[in-house]
Every structure is written in C-alpha cells, then in structure tokens.
Amino acid sequence: MVTIGDVARAAGVSRSTASYALSGRRAISLEVRQRVQEAVRALGYTPNAGARALATSQTMVIGLLAQLLEGEFAPAMLQYMLGVSDAGRELGYDTLLITEADGAHALRRITDSRMVDGLVLLNVAHQDVRLPVLRAAPQPGALVGLPGDCSGVDVFDLDFEEAGRAMVDHLHRLGHREIILISQPELVVQRGGAWVWRLRNAALEQAQRHGMVLHAVFGESRQPAVGRSLNAVLDTYPGATGLLIDNEAAAAALPMVLHLRGLQVPRDMSVIGRYSDEFAQIFSLPYSSIDSAPDRLGRLAVRQLVRRIATESESEEPYVLRLIAPDFVDRESTAPPRGQHRSGQYTGRHE
Amino acid sequence: MVTIGDVARAAGVSRSTASYALSGRRAISLEVRQRVQEAVRALGYTPNAGARALATSQTMVIGLLAQLLEGEFAPAMLQYMLGVSDAGRELGYDTLLITEADGAHALRRITDSRMVDGLVLLNVAHQDVRLPVLRAAPQPGALVGLPGDCSGVDVFDLDFEEAGRAMVDHLHRLGHREIILISQPELVVQRGGAWVWRLRNAALEQAQRHGMVLHAVFGESRQPAVGRSLNAVLDTYPGATGLLIDNEAAAAALPMVLHLRGLQVPRDMSVIGRYSDEFAQIFSLPYSSIDSAPDRLGRLAVRQLVRRIATESESEEPYVLRLIAPDFVDRESTAPPRGQHRSGQYTGRHE
DNA sequence: CTGAAAGCGCTTACAG
DNA sequence: CTGAAAGCGCTTACAG
Helix, strand or coil, X not given: CCCHHHHHHHHCCCHHHHHHHHHCCCCCCHHHHHHHHHHHHHHCCCCCHHHHXXXXXXXCEEEEECCCCCCCCHHHHHHHHHHHHHHHHHCCCEEEEECCCCHHHHHXXXXXXXXXXXXXXXXXXXXXXXXXXXXXXXXXXXXECCCCXXXXXXXXXXXXXXXXXXXXXXXXXXCCCEEEEEECCHHHHHCCCHHHHHHHHHHHHHHXXXXXXXXEEECCCCCCHHHHHHHHHHHHCCCCCEEEECCHHHHHHHHHHHHHCCCCCCCCCEEEEEECHHHHHHHCCCCEEEECCHHXXXXXXXXXXXXXXXXXXXXXXXXXXXXXXXXXXXXXXXXXCCCHHHHCCCCCCCC | CCCHHHHHHHHCCCHHHHHHHHHCCCCCCHHHHHHHHHHHHHHCCCCCHHHHHHHHCCCCEEEEECCCCCCCCHHXXXXXXXXXXXHHHHCCCEEEEECCCCHHHHHHHHHHCCCCCEEEECCCCCCCCHHHHHHHCCCCEEEECCCCCCCCCEEXXXXXXXXXXXXXXXXXXXXXXXXXXXXXXXXXXXCCCHHHHHHHHHHHHHHHHHCCEEEEEECCCCCCHHHHHHHHHHHHCCCCCEEEECCHHHHHHHHHHHHHCCCCCCCCCEEEEEECHHHHHHHCCCCEEEECCHHHHHHHHHHHHHHHHHHCCCCCCCCCEXXXXXXXXXXXXXXXXXXXXXXXXXXXXXX
C-alpha cells in the first residue's frame, strides 16, 4: 500500500512535512504543498485509518447500538439507524453497527478496544443494562430514549407525555368523551419500555382531567393477533368514538378491521396514530398522527455526541436532556363523534 | 488506558511473552500463562483494536454497503443488514455500516483507508458503479444481488428466474390461464434492478411455454399510488384469475383492494407473493409466497467473505455464484380458478 | 520456554 | 518554513 513515506519521497520532502502539508496544521510553503498534493494524487494516497487512530486516539467512528427486541416493530428501527448513519457521515464519522442481543457485553467490547469515539444507544429502556457500561466507558454516549437515570449521558427522545396529552386533547376538543388507547404489547412495557407508559399514563391523566373515559389496553405486534385484539377491544367498548394507536402493527392492521366492521373514519370513528411520517407514507396509513421523527432524533443524538467528543477534555459541559415536541400531522381522520357531527354541537356525551 | 505493557509488567514478563500468552501462538509455560491471564483480569485489559489492526493488517471489521433507493421498499433492507451483522459477529467481525448515497465514493474511502477486511454490497444493480471500485480494492467483496459481470467477487442472490417460473407453474397447474404479474416500479428496473426483470422475463417465457396469458405490469411503491394502480390493473384485465406480486408495497395494499372489489382469496382470485417470511408475519400477508430469504442471503455472503479473507493470499479459490432456490411458503391463497373449483376439472379456460 | 527489537503507518512535539 | 525523532499499542520474526 502507498504510505505517507511514499508521498514524501515523491514530493522530495520529509514525512512530517508531507503530513503537515495535508493536515494544514502548520504553515507550509505554497510550492511544497503543491508538490505534496501532486504526489498524493499521482500515487493515490489515502491515510491508513488504523495508523491514524493509533497516533491521534481518534477513530472517527461512532458506535451504533441497535436493539431489535421481540414484540417491537423492527421496521421502525431502520429509520433511527439511517438518521444516525447519515448525520455521522456528514460530520466526518463512520458508523459501526452493533446488533448483538447482549448489548451490554457488546458495548464493553467496543469501548474497551477503542474502536469508536462515541456511542449512540437506540431503544433505551427505563433501567437499561447498557447504561452502567456506557457510564464507565472512556467514550461519551448519546441516547435515543429516556432512561430512569440520565446522568453522564446526553438524552434525546420524543416527548411521549406531551404526545399522550395532545392526542387526548385533540379528541376532547372535538367532543369525544369515551376513547381507547392501544399501546404496544405488554411485554414491551414489562421489559422497561418507558416510552410506552409515559404516553399511556399521561393520556390517562389528561383524560381524567377532562372527565373523559379512556380505555387503555395493550396491543399485539403481529398478525393475526393484532387484528383479533383490535376487534376484541372494539367489541368490549362499543361506546368508544375515538382510537389512539401507539402501536405500528395495530395501525397497519386497523384499516381492514374498521372496514370489516362497517366503520368509516372519521364519520364513525376518529383515529390518531403515533408513528413516523415515512411509515405512514409507505403504507399510506390514513390516520392523523404524532410523528415519532426517528430520523430527526437520530440526527440530534449524533450531533450532540460529536460536539461532546470534541469538547470532552475541556470544561464540563452540562449534559443535555431534550424531549422534542410532538408534531401533529393532520390526515383528516378525526371529527366530532357521531351525532354531534351533524348538529355541529360539541357539548354532550355520545348519544 | 491499560496496555499490554502494563500487563507484562504486572505479570513480570516481557511484552512479547504477554502477547504470545494471550494469542497462544507459541508455547508458554503454564505458570507464566496464568500470571499473564491473572494480570489481564486484574487490570481489565483489552487489546487496542487500532494498534492490532496496524500490526496485523487485519481490522476484523466488515464493511456493509446498504443502498436505500427511491421507489424501493426500505423495510426489506433491514433484514439483509441484520443477517450480515449477526453472521459477521458470530465469525468475530464487527460491521461498518455505510449508507451514503454515493456508494462508489464511500466504497473507495473505506477500502483505501483500510478500515475493513472485506465488503458486502447489498442491492446490487446490473451495472453497478460500485463494482469497478470493489474490484480495484485490495479487500475481497461479496454481493447480495446478481450483477451483469460477476468477475472478481462472490455473488449470492435468490434465483429470481426460477422464482418467476415456479409462480407461473403453480398457477398453471391449478388451471389458471390468464394471470397478472405486478413487479416493482419501472424506476427500479430502469435503474438496473436486474432481479425485477429476471423474475419478470422468466415468468413471461414460462407463461408462453404453457400457452397462458400473462399480463406483466409495473407497480408502485407507495400509497395511494399502489392501491390505485392495483385497481387499474384489475379493471384492465377482468379475465385474470391469478395475481403474482413481486412488490412488497403492493402486497401490503392488496388485501384491502381485493376486499373492496368484493373478491375473496383464493375463491375469486389466487395470489402468490414474493417477500420475506418475516415481512409476511409482521403484516400477516395472507398470501402464499416465495420467501426472499434476506437473512439467509446476508449470512451466506458474510460466511463466504470471511472464508475468502482467510484464504486470500493462498491458492486462488474460484469465485462463487450462488443462486438459492426459491422456497414456496403455502398460505392457501391459491386454488383452481372460479368454476373449475367446483367441478374439480383443471382442463378448460376460464368461462 | 522467554526477551529485546523491529516494524505496522501515522502525528506531533522538539530543534533548527 | 522544514526535518529527524519519538511515540501511539500492538505483533512477530530473530536470538538465545
């Protein structure tokens, strides 16, 4: 392979001069710089990443710890991953993708061996076993997902509580008084998926504040269970006029379920989802939704991570906890509940 | 950070002895080996990956070039990626994920800087601009996807021609005489998505051989265009009794389309798809299908790549071109065409 | 069975 | 403005 020594020889300068000419870290005469650049081009020189990492203690690589857990909606994960990878590249970083089931173990391996300059953890649980490892690591970390303890890391997530309140408020404003919330499978909650219960609890509280009835249930993650459970819920609460769907698989299954029950949206049922706009477009989910903005969250996490890598040794910047405001995408799937629609009155309970 | 020098000092041996004790590349007395291992544990030593890479010219990292192109079905890509990442890890390799739009440029950067020991390219086009770069690189490469020129690389793909024939044969055997094939959007074909036309051309030939009428059309990749185009096709060919769906978005949209047209599967329409089993499960696509086996293909590519990395300098192993046989997953979405069903006769044309 | 030394390809103080 | 040298943390011939 062609090394900086070859470049130096071809340009008739020392290796250090060649290095400085390329990095620009000290003044170099125009003539020498041009000779070096010419040699680089002629020889097709690219610095060896491993050697550079060894010399500078910087790998220019970010570790991305994805977690694909049972009962969760895998396709959503891809969008976070792309946000991280693309943002990293724009900032000069490559992305090491770690998908091992044992995330804590993988994290220790990656950080101990100094393969990366920083880490992004996706799908962070309330008590995430990866966090103690991350805190003990010499590299900084940024999370997508809000854990119980945010110390020592930068945290980014959707404001799921605000999302839950916004969904409830929206239907309340339209006059709905009995609604249903379909969350992720209970397994996800038991495993510590705090985002699920943050939305759920906030929605329940808000409904109570408004004097609404909110039936909060856990959905399923796969067909045919998803469809069955949707039907069961609709059977159980025939008086409900609104549906909040914090569950991608349920959102995808819902159009057919409602259709087979002869229910039209929004005439017979108002629906609000919570998923990414990209997902809505691919499957044309016809429901207004809170955009989960995976791409944006991934990018935010990387940007902060890179900032922290740069300023790591310097003054202790305070850690960031940023919950982004839910963005409501209107797809006209909500309306006043039946009966009220025609009268234009938003006052009574459902008749 | 703790280095092998620290370990050596703690164990009272030289650095080379410590290194050999850990690698096992030469005989070490039991006593010394134990002292070294004890020092490693006590100090929490992990070799520095960059230093090791520099010394051995092995990074133990595989580069994964994903390509998310417009008009293609992004969620499918994730499954290939996971297959590669998981298989790599099992073989001792980490995965560098490259998602840059300019794949050829990214590939050159990664290979020139020696960040990886080998490359896996996903979504390979007929004339893929990344291939010349890959062939010129010092690292070996494995492809998922069959290009026009396979020289210098190991290639893995589904046997899309056999898949096309199998789909046609299946419906022919049941007595269908007029069927429709919905492929990916035309854009995908124009861009060189050879897998699309391999299935398509093979299906057309096979239909002709059987004396069947096959209407081959290009579908769409997003709603609402997908649904519209499905309806338009069904309007155009009212005599068709079978549907071959080589298009994930169309497969996801089809149940509702057929339902709204009052068509039951397989009573009124036989359907065969081509998508991964995982995808079928998440959305419970109710159609028999050819499994595109993304996980398996990703794993095969990595396994061969690692084999080639190991034997690279040795005798020239011939390059592999492996098209895996299509696997038919029966979900009971096919039957004899209407009318024949009752008679049990598979002889006539549709009446 | 073990050690001292060279070398992988860079970067960056240290000198001039 | 430029060069010779040290050093990053490993591995692996070369000696003994």
